[in-house]
Amino acid sequence: MHKPLLIALCAACGPAWAQTPATNPMPDGSHDMYVGLGVRSAPRWDGSAQRKVSALPVLQVQWSNGLFVSGLSAGIHLSDDPTFEYGPLLAVQPGRDESGSGRAADGVGLSLLGPVPEPLRRNAVRATRLEGMDTIGTRLQGGVFANVYLTPRWRVTSSVLVGGGSDRGGARLDLGVQRLAVALGAEHRVALSAGVGIVNRKLNATWFGVTPDEAARSRFDAYAPGGGLQDARVGVRWNWAWSPSWMLTSDLEVRRLLGSAAASPLVERPANVTVSTAIAYRF
Amino acid sequence: MRAPHPLAASFALLLAAAPAAVRAQMQPGEWVSYRDAYRAMVQFEKYGGPKNLLQSQLQVQARDHAALGEGAQLTLSGKASQLNMPLDALGRTVFPLQKAAYDENAALVLNRKGIPFMLRPQVTIAPRADGHYDAADLRVACIQALGFVRYVDASQRARQCAGVRFVFPKKDLAGVRLRREGGSEQALPIASGVAFAGDADDDFPVVTWRFGPGTERAQIVTYDAPLAIVPLFE
Numbered sequence: 020m021h022k023p024l025l026i027a028l029c030a031a032c033g034p035a036w037a038q039t040p041a042t043n044p045m046p047d048g049s050h051d052m053y054v055g056l057g058v059r060s061a062p063r064w065d066g067s068a069q070r071k072v073s074a075l076p077v078l079q080v081q082w083s084n085g086l087f088v089s090g091l092s093a094g095i096h097l098s099d100d101p102t103f104e105y106g107p108l109l110a111v112q113p114g115r116d117e118s119g120s121g122r123a124a125d126g127v128g129l130s131l132l133g134p135v136p137e138p139l140r141r142n143a144v145r146a147t148r149l150e151g152m153d154t155i156g157t158r159l160q161g162g163v164f165a166n167v168y169l170t171p172r173w174r175v176t177s178s179v180l181v182g183g184g185s186d187r188g189g190a191r192l193d194l195g196v197q198r199l200a201v202a203l204g205a206e207h208r209v210a211l212s213a214g215v216g217i218v219n220r221k222l223n224a225t226w227f228g229v230t231p232d233e234a235a236r237s238r239f240d241a242y243a244p245g246g247g248l249q250d251a252r253v254g255v256r257w258n259w260a261w262s263p264s265w266m267l268t269s270d271l272e273v274r275r276l277l278g279s280a281a282a283s284p285l286v287e288r289p290a291n292v293t294v295s296t297a298i299a300y301r302f
Numbered sequence: 303m304r305a306p307h308p309l310a311a312s313f314a315l316l317l318a319a320a321p322a323a324v325r326a327q328m329q330p331g332e333w334v335s336y337r338d339a340y341r342a343m344v345q346f347e348k349y350g351g352p353k354n355l356l357q358s359q360l361q362v363q364a365r366d367h368a369a370l371g372e373g374a375q376l377t378l379s380g381k382a383s384q385l386n387m388p389l390d391a392l393g394r395t396v397f398p399l400q401k402a403a404y405d406e407n408a409a410l411v412l413n414r415k416g417i418p419f420m421l422r423p424q425v426t427i428a429p430r431a432d433g434h435y436d437a438a439d440l441r442v443a444c445i446q447a448l449g450f451v452r453y454v455d456a457s458q459r460a461r462q463c464a465g466v467r468f469v470f471p472k473k474d475l476a477g478v479r480l481r482r483e484g485g486s487e488q489a490l491p492i493a494s495g496v497a498f499a500g501d502a503d504d505d506f507p508v509v510t511w512r513f514g515p516g517t518e519r520a521q522i523v524t525y526d527a528p529l530a531i532v533p534l535f536e
Contacts, residue, residue, distance in 0.1 A: 044344045046401035051337060058310050072310055101345060102456040170457045202420065263335040263409045301337075301407055 043081045052080040057297020063119030066286030105165040114157040151237025189222030220246040227283035244279035269296040336408040343397045355443035360397040365418045367502030380408030427531035433524040447533035464536040465512035469497040476525035478509045483519040
């Protein structure tokens with residue numbers, strides 16, 4: 020998918036899995052937007068022992084009518100109840116080629132993030148170990164989200180997205196809990212999150228399976244994973260506000276692959292860490 | 303030792319330079335985003351339940367519980383928006399819901415250097431000019447406040463109204479009396495306490511009146527204007 024189209028899609032819709040911004044009431048006709056740029060260090064692909072560092076554009080926009088964009092996801096807040104959020108959700112799932120996972124997305128906890136472009140110096144990238152595996156295309160997924168606030172600071176999050184995977188038959192359910200905005204000093208906010216992802220067989224087969232053809236071309240044995248629990252994750256987001264307009268947003272997530280995903284021959288390291296930091300401007 | 307990735311190194315350089323330039327315009331800890339305050343304060347405006355006996359204000363609280371002192375005020379500061387908002391003895395002011403200030407991402411600045419602060423919405427019972435409060439009205443007002451609290455905080459749904467607390471200025475008080483239906487009067491005890499849970503100053507004269515079982519025909523008579531009438535939930 021071309022980037023301009025991707026951005027246009029996000030602008031027309033809303034947030035991503037586990038990245039749903041909180042309801043943000045504002046004057047009619049107003050918006051709240053973060054734009055920025057940073058860096059991100061992540062596994063080259065899910066389960067990889069190799070890492071890559073890449074630039075990380077930041078984008079989060081919320082409009083007064085409930086529309087929102089957060090990274091590679093977009094949605095609409097349909098509820099007027101401050102203790103219950105729900106609505107439709109669209110999310111772009113980055114693809115994967117022989118060099119590893121493609122563009123990724125992030126958020127700023129209660130608020131931000133954006134797509135990850137190609138590494139800046141491709142010639143500096145070491146050869147990866149996915150040679151012979153089919154390329155997985157970028158997919159637009161659709162679904163719904165629903166979040167329940169146990170208190171104003173604690174919310175249980177959920178989302179269902181379908182349309183992922185190589186044949187668009189993938190489905191993923193995310194369940195999580197978030198502690199929003201713990202104030203550490205006047206300018207620092209820390210949000211905590213934890214959750215699990217449950218997928219169907221088709222989605223697991225796309226990302227962790229090895230077809231007989233791929234097995235013939237690559238170093239991997241054929242593998243056909245089933246569905247079920249795919250991963251568990253914990254994360255912490257730190258926002259450092261320098262002024263009403265400027266902030267530094269940083270994120271750390273530890274993700275552990277589970278079930279048949281963790282047993283895939285593609286997985287060199289089932290537990291991995293993703294970190295990112297970015298400077299963002301609030302419009 | 304492995305050299306840092308050029309991209310990460312460039313970002314680290316930018317990170318080292320940016321905060322100083324940005325923060326030179328704003329002292330740390332002495333501002334709050336107007337948008338963030340708006341988000342908290344607009345909930346009362348959007349609440350569709352009964353609230354005619356209530357009022358909503360923004361309270362400034364020093365993070366280190368330092369006293370704000372007399373003359374404290376918040377200033378709404380933006381390119382096109384400038385508004386001074388004096389704080390009352392409890393650190394409260396009426397929050398202006400302004401689209402222009404929201405759109406320009408204005409700041410709320412406290413005129414106290416070196417005192418980081420936070421903002422809290424406070425919903426209280428509106429005072430009456432004549433100082434006479436029917437017990438039934440106070441009970442209804444408390445129920446209205448509880449309805450709003452339950453609306454914004456699901457964890458409060460099991461709580462019930464228990465009474466009200468009159469908070470007065472720190473001066474000699476003429477007293478507060480409970481006037482019953484038959485005409486008998488009773489002075490209510492004055493104690494020292496905080497206005498709101500979490501406040502640092504616990505030396506305000508307060509009079510607490512707890513609701514009795516059933517309907518009570520009585521009146522609370524105040525001879526001094528209260529700073530706040532706080533609903534109590536248990």
